Amino acid sequence: MGETTVTTREGHDRAAPHSVPDETAEGNGHVVKGLLRRVRTPRRPRLWFEILLIAVSYWTYSLIRNAVPEQKAEALRNADWIWKTEHSLGIAFEESVNHAVNSVTWLIVGMNYYYATLHFVVTLGVLVWLYRSHPGRYAATRLTLFATTVVALVGYYLYPLAPPRLMNGGDFIDTVMVHHTWGSMASGDLKHMSNQYAAMPSMHIGWSTWAGLTIFALSTVPWVRVLGLLYPVATLVVIVATANHFWLDAVGGLMCLAFGFAVARLWYGKLPYALPKLVPVQGQGGLLLPVKP
DSSP states (O other): OOOOOOSSSSSHHSSSOOOOOHHHHHHHHHHHHHHHHHHHSSOOOOHHHHHHHHHHHHHHHHHOOOOSOOOOHHHHHHHHHHHHHHHTTTTTOHHHHHHHTTTTTTHHHHHHHHHHHHHHHHHHHHHHHHHHHHHHHHHHHHHHHHHHHHHHHHHHHHBBBGGGGGGOOOOOOOHHHHOOOOTTTTTGGGGSOOOOOBBBSSSHHHHHHHHHHHHHHHOOOHHHHHHHHHHHHHHHHHHHHHTTTHHHHHHHHHHHHHHHHHHHHHHSSGGGGGOOEEEEEGGGGGGEEEEEE
């Protein structure tokens, strides 16, 4: 009989290749994930940075908006198209609202000043309130506002639109000119400081709806929440009564706001109002402890 040969697995085990994890790639992946987590985690806002950011952002917004070519002919054609479209939809009654409100002097004068001031005062007031009382939601809500404004600039460039008061052949009343108030940067002596043909979308509606929804979602006082909902509605009446916008300009503003919320939702993984009220900070033992601003 021949000898029986026994083959052990020792040699095979020794020769079998072992997969070596790519520690460098894995480490880089952890670094990227950690960086993204850090950027997306709400942090306590710094006052000096927020003031500087808001000032520079609004200056840039105004600069770009006013740098968009005032394409008068195209803007007037677009206004005619908007007006005809609203007639076909049965909603072309801006002119009636404009004339009716203009007949009540104290009311239209008040609306002129509303148009000129609350657009900025309420928006800044809500930002300050968020900074002080809801620091964990501040950055995401501010991002919503900024993204809304940025996409509006694209609208001004791609779709120049004359406001109703500047339409050819229209019977709209420029309430600022008639009552000698400063309710619009695009009327009277101030008209050269602002692009008169950037009516679509309406950021009066975009910003007021942002502020109103924020107040409604986060306030705990019932009557304040109601005021939050009424604010964009009142703004809609004002922009139409003063002949600064069509109804459809307001729709454009709401679409920009929807885009802003989508950007914040994608970045933070939640809508701004669903984020924690307080700011998470690294505490002892690696725990996340909320602290008030």
